[in-house]
Amino acid sequence: MELPADVKKRLTLPFEEHFYAGHTACQGCGAALGLRYVLKAYGGKAIFTIPACCSTIIAGPWPYTALNAPLFHTAFETTGAVISGIEAALKAKGYKVKGEDGIMVVGWAGDGGTADIGLQALSGFLERGHDALYIMYDNEAYMNTGIQRSSSTPYGAWTTNTPGGKKHFLEQRPKKKVIDIVIAHKPAYAATASVAYPEDFMRKLKKAQTIKGPSFIQLFAPCPTGWRSPTDKSIEIARLAVQTAYFPLFEYENGKYKINMPSPNKEPKPLEEYLKLQGRFKYMTKEDIEILQEWVLKEWEELKKKAELFG
């Protein structure tokens, strides 16, 4: 289809769709949106690996597929290993991997499949230096099995196995910083991204395509079902996560950190603005909110320091 001239001017994302209508995500699903952008970025010349997670379902049951790309569904904890094997096979067979005309090998896994059960395979993949991209879409819980906590679930969040209740049995541990663990491996490229900032995400995807070695992107992907949030607020929530510095956008390359905030000189907004849109935080007490706010600002200061020291 030809684009109207005025549209062409505004749109910087590729117009072609490689994510088919009829996929089976919930309304307002951040993961589905994220997957759509990845497919746009690689124009159907990517091989996807998806482990057990919501995206297994989103991609559709046999004999259907919502992705205009070869897709291998694999076991929960194996994304890092399977993309390693695919990359190795492509090289053995003499295919061009990465670059504008090469094949992108993409692992697309949830936070559970990355930060918990799949951490070992992720570490192996990074350490061995395979030419592939691992994307962790972070919806901060195990959604596919019905909203249980993962190590990426933040302090104070309700999930079905941190249900609150009389004893205040909410998530008690801070969010595991998977990206820091990844960076400790000194990968070729690592970045955070958000579905609320698709152009930034697209730029990072393109970057991963040009860099030699393993890349990792942690994509913030709201889940209205698990976060108990209105289905039309996903983007707003994702934007607030960045604006409050709860989920800052940055990238790491060659030992250097670079923060990519939309309004770099603005102070972070109060965290409460972000929390109040989501039912999962409604059991938090005032003290809980303070604890989480403090954590966010401390982490943010730390990141800024890193960017200053290693910018």
Place this chain on the structure above:
Amino acid sequence: MPKKVVSGNYAAAYAAKHARVEVVAAYPITPQTSIIEKIAEFIANGEVENLQYVPVESEHSAMAACIGASATGARAFTATSAQGLALMHEMLHWAAGARLPIVMVDVNRAMAPPWSVWDDQTDSLAQRDTGWLQFYAENNQEVYDGVLMAFKIAEHEKVNLPVMVVESAFILSHTYDVVDMPEQEEIDEFLPPRKPLYTLTDFENPFSVGALGTPADYYEFRYKIAKAMEEAKKVIKEVGKEYGERFGRDYSQMIELYKTDDAEIVFMGMGSLMGTVKEAVDMLRSEGYKVGAAKVRWFRPFPKEELYELAKNVEGIAVLDRNFSFGQEGILFNEAKGVLYNTDAKPIMKNYIVGLGGRDLTVNDVKTIAKNMREIIQKGKLDREIEWYHLKR
């Protein structure tokens, strides 16, 4: 034909090299380690081209990486033992379910605890229901031949299932023996490059592998694997025959029969212990015992028809199991009895549990078993169904 004096493990490594494997992903474990070390040496010495070696961080990932590679169209190989195989278990299902012709050598090793590095078949037999074909080698030559045939069988258009070639810890893995290896050109003729059922590089017709199978379809996926296993029997025999014609060692029988034509008592078992058994058969024959040996080469698919033919003409079968299924009996015994239930062949069958965790089974042990079997046949009645042969009392 070039001959080499090699260990069972080196025989496996040479076979993988001669099969022109494209991706090897593996993790070390005693007694398998020297297989993957040897393959690394081939690469280091420039003896192989286009072989990608992925030194993974676990056996679970070894199989996962082989799966990724095989789904991308490459010929993939790995090797492991005991705890490593157990850790792979989930992915063994994945390899078979995704119809990937990966070949793996398992060096039979007893499961811990207590820690043991010695021979025992429980590790591989515990993978019985994963959809893998299983070949048990008696000696180093069979390890080598087994790996080459395994690729051809696994990649056959009617099979498309993974194959495990099993050798025993130390008895084969670390002992040296003469192994005949055909010239590379002859092997290339026998085993041409893989023609995959599908590959993930098909960007013109993108599809997904392993998507959710609803109750409307899952059942048929399983049936197709069951059918492929049945088809595999024909393919195994064809390939075994072709191997014999090309290289002089015939593998057209899924059960190798040794002096069973007029035998009253047959010893049945798998793997290296059958070498000892055959020797005992020779000695017992000279003492007037009508005995023979039936070596089950392929445990999956199970050679039901061949077993039935054998059982029709013998009075007693002593099943030697170097394994045990707790709460029941030896696994080969269990399977063999099950096969004969609905037939009119009803030899007396007794299960001898032998050699667990590497204990030696000697020729004299086999003789003792023969005497025991003869008494049972004379009385027409079992003394007991299962005997833990070596038990210290």
